[in-house]
Amino acid sequence: MISTYKLFQLGLKIAPRLPVWLGNGLSDMAGTLIYGLIPAKRRAVLCNLAHAIPDRPISERHRVARAIFRNGMRNYYDMLRVHALTREERLAQIELHNLEYVYEAFKQGKGILGIAAHQGSFSFIPQIATAVNFDFYLVVEPIKPPELFELVRKLREEDPRSHTIAVGGSEVRTIFRALKGNNMVCMAIDRDVIGNGQPLTFFGAEAKLPVGVAEIALRTGVPIMPILPYHTPDGRHGVQFTPSFVVEPTGDKAADIARISSLMLRKIEEMIRLSPEDWVVLQPIWPDC
Incomplete structure (x- = not known):
């Protein structure tokens, strides 16, 4: 096999040899098939959506879930083709909104901690580095087998200003080093x-979620910037930046981490509600899922 x-x-x-319309079309077909043929994944996505957009009718949540599977397959297609695009072609595929917030945050000289949900195309997000004049570090889940992760990492680092940091190792030191250089992570x-x-409230229910970003923000005083990546109606890729915020320590570390995590998750909830079709998480987030 x-x-x-x-x-x-x-x-x-x-x-890279496929016309984009055909590649996207085949991706949509594959996503629809997976939605229909793998009930465990379908149930997980629908349960996640029941938490995130409970006010939507069940039929609407099914529509959003199908779109999530299609966008997930489009993301794989993008990953496989982006390396063959020229710089100009990559730039033509993305649109960046509210970059003034980024430049304003950089003036503090501490770097930027960008936070997001698993939305949009994580193959095109690193193209931010291609479009603007700063280094961009994307923290990612390691893929198995290791040789596949290395291949994907090289693809994401086609631009010399785009970098990948894998979780589960010495990523904290790398993140601190990147922020010290006034870059975006x-x-x-x-x-x-x-x-x-740790157990945190997400869309009104408890789920285990990472607190590492809150710990880094607490230790460094770095600006935190919520970011919304999304697929545009014309098949391109948008990134919307929002105003950054800085958190001040109170001396109670545990309470500070809980407070910062809550602030960040409320922002992420807003992002997901704005574009639930782009929330490409096929794993259950909550215990009841």
Whole structure:
């Protein structure tokens, strides 16, 4: 049986040759099939959406769930083709909104902690570094097998100002070093990837989520900036920056971490509600899911 790594290598050869309309169309078909054929994933997504958008009718949540699966497959297609695009072609694929918030936050000289949900295309988010004049660090979940992770990392680091940091190792030192250099470090905080999360309130219910970002913000005083990546109606990729905020320590570390985490999660909830179709999380977030 062919390995995931070999399939990925094959995809790297095929995907760039496809017209985008065809690649997106095939991705949508694959996403719809997976939605129908893997009930465990479908149930997890629908349960997550019941927490995130409970006011929407069940039929609407099913529509959003199908869109999530389609966007997830489009994200894989993007990952397989972006390496073959020229700088100009990559720039034409993204639109950045409210960059003034980024430049204003950089004036503090402490770097920026970008926070997001697993939304939009994480293959095109690093293209921020291509569009603007600063280094961009994306904190990611390590992929198995290791050789596949290294291949994906190289693809994401096509631009010399785009960097990948894997969780589960010495990432904290790398993050501190990047922030000290006044760069942007972006990470998703809506899922407990490595299993060391703490119980936090998310969409009104308790879920285990990471608190590392809150700890870093508390130690450094770095500006925290919520970021919304999303797919545009014309098939491109948007990134919306929002005003940053800085948290001040009170001397009670545990209370401060809880307070900062709560502030960040309220922002992330807003982002997900704005574009639930882009919330590509196929794993259950809450215990009841």
